[in-house]
Amino acid sequence: xxxxDFAAVLEQWPLLVxxxxxxxxxxxxxxxxxxxVGVACAWMRVWGPAAWRWPVVAYVELxxxxxxxxxxxxxxxxxxxxxxxxxxEAAALIAMTVNLxxxxxxxxxxxxEATPRGQxxxxxxxxxxxxxxxxxxxxxxxxxxxxxxxxxxxxxxxxGSSVCGQIAAAELSYQANLIQSRNFRAFEAFLIGAAIYxxxxxLLRRLLDxxxxxxxxxxxxxxxx
Amino acid sequence: xxxxxxxxxxxxxxxxxRWTVLLSLAAFVGGGLLGLGLLLLRLARPRLAPLVVLHxxxxxxTPLLMQLFLAYFGLALLGxxxxxxxxxxxxxxxxASAFLCEIWRGSxxxxxxxxxxAAGSLALSFGETMRHVIGPQxxxxxxxxxxxxxxxxxxxTALASVIGFVELTRAGTMIVNATFQPLAVxxxxxxMYFLLCWPVSAWSLHLERRLRRERV
Numbered sequence: 001x002x003x004x005d006f007a008a009v010l011e012q013w014p015l016l017v018x019x020x021x022x023x024x025x026x027x028x029x030x031x032x033x034x035x036x037v038g039v040a041c042a043w044m045r046v047w048g049p050a051a052w053r054w055p056v057v058a059y060v061e062l063x064x065x066x067x068x069x070x071x072x073x074x075x076x077x078x079x080x081x082x083x084x085x086x087x088x089e090a091a092a093l094i095a096m097t098v099n100l101x102x103x104x105x106x107x108x109x110x111x112x113e114a115t116p117r118g119q120x121x122x123x124x125x126x127x128x129x130x131x132x133x134x135x136x137x138x139x140x141x142x143x144x145x146x147x148x149x150x151x152x153x154x155x156x157x158x159x160g161s162s163v164c165g166q167i168a169a170a171e172l173s174y175q176a177n178l179i180q181s182r183n184f185r186a187f188e189a190f191l192i193g194a195a196i197y198x199x200x201x202x203l204l205r206r207l208l209d210x211x212x213x214x215x216x217x218x219x220x221x222x223x224x225x
Numbered sequence: 226x227x228x229x230x231x232x233x234x235x236x237x238x239x240x241x242x243r244w245t246v247l248l249s250l251a252a253f254v255g256g257g258l259l260g261l262g263l264l265l266l267r268l269a270r271p272r273l274a275p276l277v278v279l280h281x282x283x284x285x286x287t288p289l290l291m292q293l294f295l296a297y298f299g300l301a302l303l304g305x306x307x308x309x310x311x312x313x314x315x316x317x318x319x320x321a322s323a324f325l326c327e328i329w330r331g332s333x334x335x336x337x338x339x340x341x342x343a344a345g346s347l348a349l350s351f352g353e354t355m356r357h358v359i360g361p362q363x364x365x366x367x368x369x370x371x372x373x374x375x376x377x378x379x380x381x382t383a384l385a386s387v388i389g390f391v392e393l394t395r396a397g398t399m400i401v402n403a404t405f406q407p408l409a410v411x412x413x414x415x416x417m418y419f420l421l422c423w424p425v426s427a428w429s430l431h432l433e434r435r436l437r438r439e440r441v
Binding site: 061064068071073074080082162163166176187190191194195202 | 384
């Protein structure tokens with residue numbers, strides 16, 4: 001008969017809280033930085049100089065067609081050989097940002113390309129300079145158009161960050177692993193870990209659905225398609 | 226001390242890549258069959274639909290790594306002494322089934338409602354409607370995202386390395402431990418994944434563009 005002992009895992013709750021906190025911190029930072037990278041890359045692909053386009057395409061395709069764990073190992077184990085030494089947390093943050101940046105570039109590009117030409121012309125005729133046209137007229141509704149896809153990708157990155165425990169970044173899956181190595185309750189520890197991830201992904205979706213319309217592209221842009 | 230040339234590294238990685246391909250195919254086929262079953266269950270028995278939705282939400286809302294650990298340690302808890310590849314195949318199959326079920330549900334919903342009503346008015350059964358009316362139309366829409374998801378499955382198999390299955394990533398780690406050349410080896414590992422995934426991505430994009438052209 002199988003006997004499950006969740007109490008043995010739950011009494012180590014401070015570890016779980018600390019792990020979840022690092023997962024949240026890594027996700028928040030990489031979401032902000034990765035989206036910024038994505039916007040920059042999308043801008044370069046749509047309006048940038050022709051010479052900048054193919055490096056962006058190469059970056060996007062390379063990242064999207066290799067596993068995150070290999071990218072993480074490359075950053076953490078590979079870069080020190082090239083003279084760049086990183087802490088596990090820094091390596092995790094860089095890998096997550098690079099990863100999200102590539103996906104966000106494609107997502108944001110789709111939003112930018114759907115911008116009606118008339119809006120750009122109208123903005124120019126109001127004597128806005130190119131920077132203002134992009135940041136104030138083109139980008140906010142473009143982000144509004146692709147927000148659900150971007151939110152989905154940020155959640156995928158958050159779930160993917162569970163791999164960062166493999167390089168000893170003390171995030172949630174690392175702590176679950178630590179708990180099971182102490183009390184040998186592996187199934188219970190990972191089940192609770194998975195439940196916390198599920199809760200975090202639901203919370204994150206709610207939060208981003210709120211943040212997007214309120215702070216980034218405005219409610220009207222979100223509803224008025 | 227044995228010296229590893231770049232060719233030795235590549236050759237060993239290529240040998241290990243077989244297992245990545247095999248595991249991907251097993252998970253994709255298994256996940257496809259299970260996903261199709263779940264989708265049909267959802268369409269044919271609306272009262273059971275919430276269970277299918279729960280399955281999808283659970284597997285889409287938790288990390289694949291946790292699913293792998295749960296399969297690995299869960300099967301052991303049941304008293305089954307399973308090898309790592311079996312646990313990995315099980316977890317990846319369940320993972321793929323959730324995503325494919327959701328992709329195909331979207332494809333079925335993209336078929337105009339009138340098609341269901343027309344099939345109903347011809348007194349076709351559920352099976353006949355799916356086989357002759359909805360299925361073929363949904364299939365056309367589903368092909369591109371399904372091929373695109375295959376890339377996710379191939380990349381997902383890299384996590385099987387964590388529970389000790391020697392596929393491409395694990396082989397890379399073992400070679401790093403022997404050669405102390407992480408930059409070159411993980412670069413080669415990434416390149417091999419790229420060579421596996423990129424053609425599939427390009428094919429998916431091609432199918433998507435063709436479908437869009439046909440619709441216009």
